[in-house]
Amino acid sequence: MDFNTVLVTGGSGFIGSHLVCSLVDRHPDWRIINLDDLDYCCSPRSLESIEDRANYTFIRGDVCNSRLVDHIFNTENIDVVFHLAAKTHVESSFESPSTFQRVNVDGTRVLLAAAHQARHRPQRFIYVSTDEVYGAGLDEVFDESSPVRPSNPYSVTKASAEFLVRSYWDKYKFPIIITRSNNIYGPRQFTEKVIPRFLTLLRMNKKCTIQGTLPKSRHFLFIEDAVSAFLLLLEKGIVGEIYNMGTSCEIPIMQLARQLIRMT
Template sequence: MFVNSSASNAKRHFSKCVLVTGGAGFIGSHVVVALVEKYPEWQIINLDKLDKCSSLKNVSAVEHSTNYKFVQGDVCDLYLINCLFETEDIDIVFHFAARSHVDDSFRCPMEFQSVNVEGTRVLLQAAHKAEVKRFIYASTDEVYGESTEQEHDEFSPRRPTNPYSTSKAAAESVALFYWNKYRFPVIVTRSNNVYGPNQYLEKVIPRFISLLEQNKKCTIQGTGLQSRNFLYATDATEAFLTVLERGDPGEIYNVGSDFELSIIQLARQLITLIPFTRDPGLSSCQAAGDSVPALCCMCNLSGHFVFVFTPDIASLLFF
């Protein structure tokens, strides 16, 4: 276990301790920075194994903060996780660590099951034993799967259609089991497609932007008519902090926007927005699982509170 901390030598008392798994990844890093800056009286521990999709550069803004600590490690490592909960007085867990690339999930489905399901179980077991006060599990709206409905709420049936969304649905079930059996304070969030700074290039928006900056064609999987709802990273972070402060244990919260575009619309708009770029056009291909229609998921939040974000398409460029 590698630990890097400006707080380790500072003999401070913190009113709360928050563990963020996957905190050097895309969404997790935004939440880590927001927590460190918003709650200077809290200790924020970032646990990340630093794979290809994560980087400590994503949290460089807070790396010298006295209430921030980085721990390099894997959520599947039972010994490490148990040691962490035994040595740190953790009150809150944000669980973002996961394998998330759908195409990869077809190539190595067992790895997705191991990280996304078993890693969640290991974390829940240790957190429950340590009597953590709040455990927020970050899931995805992809668990709703294929549907002809225009909108989904938290009570819509789950119909995952690929190994990635199946693993996330299974991890949700493990988390909610701890609430149903032990009344362990678990909260599940299901978010739209989040985009913004720190996002890895395998995702559609940074991939298209990177291709266009190189004057290469945007490759569309299938017809390109499949629609997606997009949520900017800072809006997603605001939603996660609201769930932390106001969410009810045992609840599921959809987090999303009504900002919907088809993939081909997205590509065409980016072509017009990227400066100094000749129009390279579009190309198409067929990918595993491509026949599955995309989900349009609006946020309802079980009637408690509602997040509705409407970003401008031009904000896609400000990475």
């Protein structure tokens, strides 16, 4: 595939910033465009190492702004879209489900429409979803053909957005790929997520607080492995397919807390 311009939505967030930095470093001959509205969980400092690179462009804006998104697709000749922009905190999704609906579903709708109608149609539209669409029983064996059973407002919006993405493949054969990953962790992650939250509490000499009821376990995927998977899918992924991005590293949250306590 001959790619020239890549658009990453949510490129100033935790996962997005690592992906953007990797793309800029690995492909100096590509143009990497980062569209991000710099929400509370984003930090421009995450991209300081590449902000002056000739092949990097930052556009501050909302993925739900159809006028802006249409303009980007009609002027930038986008070849690849990595759509990461989303609200992701499960507990917050119960408090403000309409916000999650707007960003995660409406934002995806705006992006799909603009990409499909653009004069220069993208060769890949990679939608970054989550394994939470499979439901609360993540200790069960599941694969890409397993039914989706989202169990909170966040995962409901991600599943809804997936159906939107799939509809463009079904009707137009628009070249989409969907990824569903485990919990991703690593440097620069915002403190609302469990590992940085535990570490922040421990550094303040406070107790780790566990949300919800026990027992509970999670699979964790390191950010560099996730980025490698994204780049592999860009090179070898088959359009119209869904790909689980996972790891065998499953750990009960209580055990995770104890291990972090021993490490700090």
